[in-house]
Amino acid sequence: MATTNHITTIWKGGMAFESTNPSGHPVNIDVAPEDGGAGSGFRPKALMLSGLAGCSGLDVAMLMKKMKLEVDDFRIETIANLTDEHPKYYDKVTIAYHFTGGALNKEKLQRAVDLSVEKYCGVMEMFRRFAELKIETVFHQK
Incomplete structure (x- = not known):
């Protein structure tokens, strides 16, 4: 049987997102201020x-x-x-x-x-x- 990963990524406003991980630890994703974000997460x-x-x-x-x-x-x-x-x-x-x-x-x-x-x-x-x-x-x- 093939293994699958299910990731849920939620918009947090602006250009920021929070993405789940199978480990249970969230990852914050954002872009740099010059690209319209707050720089609050990983690119x-x-x-x-x-x-x-x-x-x-x-x-x-x-x-x-x-x-x-x-x-x-x-x-x-x-x-x-x-x-x-x-x-x-x-x-x-x-x-x-x-x-x-x-x-x-x-x-x-x-x-x-x-x-x-x-x-x-x-x-x-x-x-x-x-x-x-x-x-x-x-x-x-x-």
Whole structure:
């Protein structure tokens, strides 16, 4: 049986919306004041990038735990190019995985990133349908 997600998004006045999530936590969505909003929430397209980084990050964190890898800090920098023509969408996205630590196992960390990118992250697969993806892994020794 296919899994479905049901999201309810409610207009809160102006350009603001509140969107439910299967977790039960709401997300506020709004646009910048120069676009007629109050800047009181996430921008919809930027929220897609957070979803991409979060999905892949969860995979990598799970694999780091499973592989018993020592990492002091892990962050993902996601940089996307928005097209000029309407409807504007991301056509190129760079996802950079940054690992910091004193005893980084580079091969295993790279394997964790590769597994997320190539096999586990469904949001990555969705992005692959409309954007050129560039994946970088950066190691910072302490």
